[in-house]
Amino acid sequence: MKITILGCGALGRLLAYFLTKNGNNVQGWLKEDKKNNICINITHTNNTKDNIILPTNNILHLNNSNLLIVTLKIGSIIYSLKQIINFINKNCIILLIYNGLGIEKKLSFIKQPLLIGITYHAVYKEKEIIYHNYKGLTAIGKINNTVKDINYNILIKKLNLALTNVIWCENIHVFKLKKLAINCVINPLTTIYNCKNGELLKYNKSIFSICKELSYILIHMNIFINTKDLVILVTNVINNTKNNISSMLQDIKNNKYSEIDYINGYIIKCARLYNLYIYENIKLFNMIKYKELNVI
DSSP states (O other): OEEEEEOOSHHHHHHHHHHHHTTOEEEEEOSSOOOSEEEEEEEOTTSOEEEEEEEBOOHHHHHTOSEEEEOSOHHHHHHHHHHHGGGSOTTOEEEEEOSSOSOGGGOTTOOSOEEEEEEOOEEEEETTEEEEEEOOOEEEEESSGGGGGSOHHHHHHHHHHHHSSEEEOTTHHHHHHHHHHHHHHHHHHHHHHTOOGGGGGGGHHHHHHHHHHHHHHHHHTTOOOOHHHHHHHHHHHHHHTTTOOOHHHHHHHTTOOOSGGGTHHHHHHHHHHTTOOOHHHHHHHHHHHHHHHHHO
């Protein structure tokens, strides 16, 4: 497959590495066209190291890509896609992989087959080195009706060869909401306590309180998961990704705005629709906003 990856952060580079190693023709797409390539240095889950050179910003490659994978921060997706959408062929599948919710209704300008992905790979970037700490599930599903004409089984098989454990999900929205709930716990708490994911197990009372609120909201959204099961789900992710640095903490460390508006902020908006008050999530939201003010 000819693939372009829009967003060359930790996850984008990880996907580029594995897809390239599996024989696909992959390029990155940078917002600023100042480089012809980037070097991807990766440390694997077993501590072995490798690197590849990834070409970038070739417009002909973009024109002819079969797949565009977008791994940008959620707040940058709409603007960045609009900059290149006219250079993407009508049959190119666009796969969005991002944390949070809240932009889905703004994607109607995309006429190409549009998919959404949720991944549990644990990866972070530090001093230009990509640390891959956990090989997790990746679920993919459709977000617009154009996909009905696409044989997604072929795509899933090809992605599985490179990434392993990739599945097609007919109801991707359920997956997305559960991943959102997990992010509502792990991302802000690791940022507040400035710690890796695994250290959150010391704060089990906070985890329980947040999960209690989230399960109550999810039930109103027809996602029936009780507090105990949600705590188990969150704890499993914490254990599996114990050595990882959450994306929100990475943002704050790099003096960037976080995705809090699309994570806990999205849940707070949903709670207002149901006339519910969720103290724990509002507290987390305000604490992260305060951190943003102090570092940006």
